[in-house]
Amino acid sequence: xxxxxxxxxxxxxxxxxxxxxxxxxxxxxxxxxxxxxxxxxxxxxxxxxxxxxxxxxxxxxxxxxxxxxxxxxxxxxxxxxxxxxxxxxxxxxxxxxxxxxxxxxxxxxxxxxxxxxxxxxxxxxxxxxxxxxxxxxxxxxxxxxxxxxxxxxxxxxxxxxxxxxxxxxxxxxxxxxxxxxxxxxxxxxxxxxxxxxxxxxxxxxxxxxxxxxxxxxxxxxxxxxxxxxxxxxxxxxxxxxxxxxxxxxxxxxxxxxxxxxxxxxxxxxxxxxxxxxxxxxxxxxxxxxxxxxxxxxxxxxxxxxxxxxxxxxxxxxxxxxxxxxxxxxx
Amino acid sequence: xxxxxxxxxxxxxxxxxxxxxxxxxxxxxxxxxxxxxxxxxxxxxxxxxxxxxxxxxxxxxxxxxxxxxxxxxxxxxxxxxxxxxxxxxxxxxxxxxxxxxxxxxxxxxxxxxxxxxxxxxxxxxxxxxxxxxxxxxxxxxxxxxxxxxxxxxxxxxxxxxxxxxxxxxxxxxxxxxxxxxxxxxxxxxxxxxxxxxxxxxxxxxxxxxxxxxxxxxxxxxxxxxxxxxxxxxxxxxxxxxxxxxxxxxxxxxxxxxxxxxxxxxxxxxxxxxxxxxxxxxxxxxxxxxxxxxxxxxxxxxxxxxxxxxxxxxxxxxxxxxxxxxxxxxx
DNA sequence: TTGAAAGCGCTAACAT
DNA sequence: ATGTTAGCGCTTTCAA
Numbered sequence: 001x002x003x004x005x006x007x008x009x010x011x012x013x014x015x016x017x018x019x020x021x022x023x024x025x026x027x028x029x030x031x032x033x034x035x036x037x038x039x040x041x042x043x044x045x046x047x048x049x050x051x052x053x054x055x056x057x058x059x060x061x062x063x064x065x066x067x068x069x070x071x072x073x074x075x076x077x078x079x080x081x082x083x084x085x086x087x088x089x090x091x092x093x094x095x096x097x098x099x100x101x102x103x104x105x106x107x108x109x110x111x112x113x114x115x116x117x118x119x120x121x122x123x124x125x126x127x128x129x130x131x132x133x134x135x136x137x138x139x140x141x142x143x144x145x146x147x148x149x150x151x152x153x154x155x156x157x158x159x160x161x162x163x164x165x166x167x168x169x170x171x172x173x174x175x176x177x178x179x180x181x182x183x184x185x186x187x188x189x190x191x192x193x194x195x196x197x198x199x200x201x202x203x204x205x206x207x208x209x210x211x212x213x214x215x216x217x218x219x220x221x222x223x224x225x226x227x228x229x230x231x232x233x234x235x236x237x238x239x240x241x242x243x244x245x246x247x248x249x250x251x252x253x254x255x256x257x258x259x260x261x262x263x264x265x266x267x268x269x270x271x272x273x274x275x276x277x278x279x280x281x282x283x284x285x286x287x288x289x290x291x292x293x294x295x296x297x298x299x300x301x302x303x304x305x306x307x308x309x310x311x312x313x314x315x316x317x318x319x320x321x322x323x324x325x326x327x328x329x330x
Numbered sequence: 331x332x333x334x335x336x337x338x339x340x341x342x343x344x345x346x347x348x349x350x351x352x353x354x355x356x357x358x359x360x361x362x363x364x365x366x367x368x369x370x371x372x373x374x375x376x377x378x379x380x381x382x383x384x385x386x387x388x389x390x391x392x393x394x395x396x397x398x399x400x401x402x403x404x405x406x407x408x409x410x411x412x413x414x415x416x417x418x419x420x421x422x423x424x425x426x427x428x429x430x431x432x433x434x435x436x437x438x439x440x441x442x443x444x445x446x447x448x449x450x451x452x453x454x455x456x457x458x459x460x461x462x463x464x465x466x467x468x469x470x471x472x473x474x475x476x477x478x479x480x481x482x483x484x485x486x487x488x489x490x491x492x493x494x495x496x497x498x499x500x501x502x503x504x505x506x507x508x509x510x511x512x513x514x515x516x517x518x519x520x521x522x523x524x525x526x527x528x529x530x531x532x533x534x535x536x537x538x539x540x541x542x543x544x545x546x547x548x549x550x551x552x553x554x555x556x557x558x559x560x561x562x563x564x565x566x567x568x569x570x571x572x573x574x575x576x577x578x579x580x581x582x583x584x585x586x587x588x589x590x591x592x593x594x595x596x597x598x599x600x601x602x603x604x605x606x607x608x609x610x611x612x613x614x615x616x617x618x619x620x621x622x623x624x625x626x627x628x629x630x631x632x633x634x635x636x637x638x639x640x641x642x643x644x645x646x647x648x649x650x651x652x653x654x655x656x657x658x659x660x
Numbered sequence: 661t662t663g664a665a666a667g668c669g670c671t672a673a674c675a676t
Numbered sequence: 677a678t679g680t681t682a683g684c685g686c687t688t689t690c691a692a
Contacts, residue, residue: 001464002669013679018671028677045464048443049379049388050669053684058379059439060390060422068423069408071401078399081425085432090439092390092422093398095411102415109389109420113378134331134375215598242602267599268545272572272579274604332685343663348687358661380685383668 001044010038021046052114059089061295062110064103064120065141066185068093072237072265072284073121076141079288080119087296089116097210098185100124111136117295123185137298141291142187145307151294152307153287157187160280160312161194161234164262167278167314168232169199172323173260177203177230179221179240181214188236191264191280195234203228207240215243222247225259231323232260238267241277245319256321266315276317283310331372340368351376382444389419391625392440394433394450395471396515398423402567402595402614403451406471409618410449417626419446427540428515430454441466447625453515467628471621472517475637481624482637483617487517490610490642491524491564494592497608497644498562499529502653503590507533507560509551509570511544518566521594521610525564533558537570545573552577555589561653562590568597568609575603575649586651596645606647613640 007014012035019027020035027035038044052058061084065073081091092115096103103123110118117137122128125140129149132138138150145152168176176199178192196202205225207217218240225233225244235241241263248255255261255275263270263279270277290308297303337344342365349357350365357365368374382388391414395403411421422445426433433453440448447467452458455470459479462468468480475482498506506529508522526532535555537547548570555563555574565571571593578585585591585605593600593609600607620638627633 004669014669015671015680016678019678022671026677031677043460043464045438046442047383047669049382050684051671052379053377053383053669053686054671055684056671058443060443067408068398068411069401069404071399071404074399074401074404077423078397078425081398081423088439090422090424090436092420093407093411094420095408106420108375109418112376113390130373134373213598239598242599245602268543268569269572269597269599269603272575272604273599273602334685344686345664345688346662349662352687356661361661377685380668381687383670383685384687385668386687 001042002047003044005042006035006038006044009042010035057299058114058116060092060113060115061089061292062092062094062106062115062118062120063141064094064096064106064110064118064122066098066121067095069095071239071267072282075284076288076291079285079290080292081288083289083292083296089296096123098123098183107131117298119291119295121185121187137295139291139295139298142287145305149305151298151305153291153294153310154307155187155282155287155310155312157190157312158194158197160264160282161191161196162198163194163312163314164191164234164264164280165195165198167316167320168234168260168262171260171320173199173232174323175203175230175232176201177205177225177228177233179205179207179218179225179233179235179244181209181236182206183209184236191236203230205233213243214239215246218243219247219250222251222253226251226253230259232262232320234262234264236264238263238265238270238277238279241279241319242269242273245273245277256319260320262320270315271317273319275319278317278320279315280312281315282312286310331374332377333374335372336365336368336374339372340365387629388444388446390422390443390445391419391622392422392424392436392445392448392450393471394424394426394436394440394448394452396428396451397425399425401569401597402612405614406618406621409615409620410622411618413619413622413626419626426453428453428513437461447628449621449625451515451517467625469621469625469628472617475635479635481628481635483621483624483640484637485517485612485617485640485642487520487642488524488527490594490612491521491526492528493524493642493644494521494564494594494610495525495528497646497650498564498590498592501590501650503529503562504653505533505560505562506531507535507555507558507563509535509537509548509555509563509565509574511539511566512536513539514566521566533560535563543573544569545576548573549577549580552581552583556581556583560589562592562650564592564594566594568593568595568600568607571607571609571649572599572603575607586649590650592650600645601647603649605649608647608650609645610642611645612642616640 094106140152266281470482596611
């Protein structure tokens with residue numbers, strides 16, 4: 001059911017059908033009408049790839065993140081999707097699980113498909129400028145622009161880590177543990193750096209992020225953490241904090257009486273946990289919107305690459321408390 | 331940088347380049363080598379749309395659900411993505427927000443792009459058989475096959491609702507409210523039907539699912555619910571239950587002492603809420619995997635449409651309790 | 661073993 | 677106002 005069938009059904013040429021579709025003003029009203037009817041009649045569906053081959057831009061934008069099921073990334077993707085929808089575009093979401101090989105494979109597929117652009121939270125940013133140079137716009141997500149010749153949307157992760165650290169220090173904590181991943185994604189590593197800067201020294205505890213789930217891994221790490229006797233733990237994100245709370249509860253460790261816990265992201269459940277989780281909030285949905293905005297702007301003639309920066313903010317709840325003086329002095 | 335450039339760089343014809351790419355065995359080893367080198371040299375990236383125009387299948391599969399940021403759908407999508415990755419395919423995720431117009435627009439885009447197939451949790455299934463007939467395989471997700479000539483992955487939602495209802499009745503509850511959406515998605519409506527069948531009568535409370543968030547809407551509904559004086563509330567999902575717990579806490583209503591609450595989905599946070607949430611679990615990730623499996627099977631010669639069915643299960647925690655006899659009799 | 665050529669469905673310049 | 681035609685990048689006969 002191509003334009004050919006429509007043309008013959010309407011008794012016109014294919015170019016007239018094409019004109020009705022792209023510049024109806026150029027065609028006689030009666031003809032337009034006839035062609036429209038023929039289109040419905042034969043159930044014509046335009047062939048996207050053929051159009052793209054002729055130079056039309058693809059309506060597809062790729063999003064490459066750690067994990068599309070991660071609530072943070074899911075919310076970011078929704079922000080992207082909504083902004084793209086205004087431009088008639090649609091979102092192809094990919095998970096890398098932080099594996100460079102997967103990331104490379106996905107980027108190759110996206111580039112081959114000739115997507116409108118790629119929004120990526122990269123495991124490895126090295127290959128991105130080449131992709132951009134070959135003609136597929138790339139926007140960095142949750143990643144600073146630095147010297148890269150790309151647009152970027154970033155959150156001040158170092159500040160986020162620092163906020164958590166200062167909060168704990170102000171409450172008297174000195175032995176502070178950091179629950180991270182075996183290999184931290186770059187934004188997480190930056191948070192740790194900020195925390196480090198604020199508290200001087202960190203007791204590192206690492207868990208495997210992937211299998212079977214971050215939450216379970218964090219729960220399993222509870223014992224290890226307790227053995228190190230910190231007075232507070234900062235977790236790489238709320239999901240890890242959730243798991244850790246589970247593990248601590250199983251060990252009979254009271255939060256925050258025995259141990260303060262800080263999360264990151266302020267996911268919807270954070271405020272209703274037992275205890276309510278102190279955490280660092282990021283403007284998640286807005287991150288996505290901003291990234292989509294930057295990407296769509298790439299087609300504008302005068303476009304220049306820029307960075308949009310967001311600030312995290314500390315949300316204090318009841319999973320952190322003042323250090324027990326007795327424990328300090330006794 | 332098309333095959334033309336590669337061909338001239340390697341001193342061969344385009345068809346030889348094409349052969350090196352698709353049937354290297356046919357080409358002289360020395361030539362293969364030379365062409366491979368030329369490919370790297372010029373930075374050749376195959377043109378997907380052109381290939382597709384020549385008959386290659388698209389590597390893109392579309393997923394159409396209520397909301398890709400919804401944790402349930404996000405997890406389902408991850409299951410789809412992982413299974414697709416094994417086949418070298420990639421996932422385009424779309425949110426309809428239950429709006430038929432949005433759904434139709436998205437389906438049109440997907441069909442025009444000539445995607446490999448569409449996995450959909452439909453707001454309106456009527457247009458799907460036509461799409462399938464025109465050549466784009468469609469798999470129903472979280473939707474029974476019924477008389478439709480399509481593959482489907484379904485959960486026994488009626489059973490899920492019934493499990494919740496029977497649980498509450500067994501604990502003495504008789505005034506049971508149901509917190510639903512102004513317009514329930516079909517699976518949610520089926521759960522309600524199951525609940526209804528188990529408990530005889532339901533006190534309906536409806537909230538607007540969309541803006542600004544389901545959780546907030548559920549929290550706002552707390553007062554309305556309390557006024558109706560049920561002894562238990564079944565929520566359309568865990569996110570709504572989370573919000574409701576918030577609202578109830580603000581009103582000083584104790585759960586489960588004053589009111590029992592049941593969720594749906596068993597999201598990761600459910601077991602760590604205060605109180606831990608009784609809920610109905612669905613095999614989320616597996617739903618996605620099964621849907622992808624069915625879709626990939628559509629290309630197999632002997633394929634026939636079939637339905638894969640999953641069972642939900644009740645997870646009893648501490649947000650539900652026996653009805654207080656004093657309140658009943660006193 | 662390699663190359664020439666036709667054509668996938670569409671668009672746009674050009675001719676009528 | 678409409679039609680003719682060339683060609684987007686690729687695959688695939690078919691011929692050399």
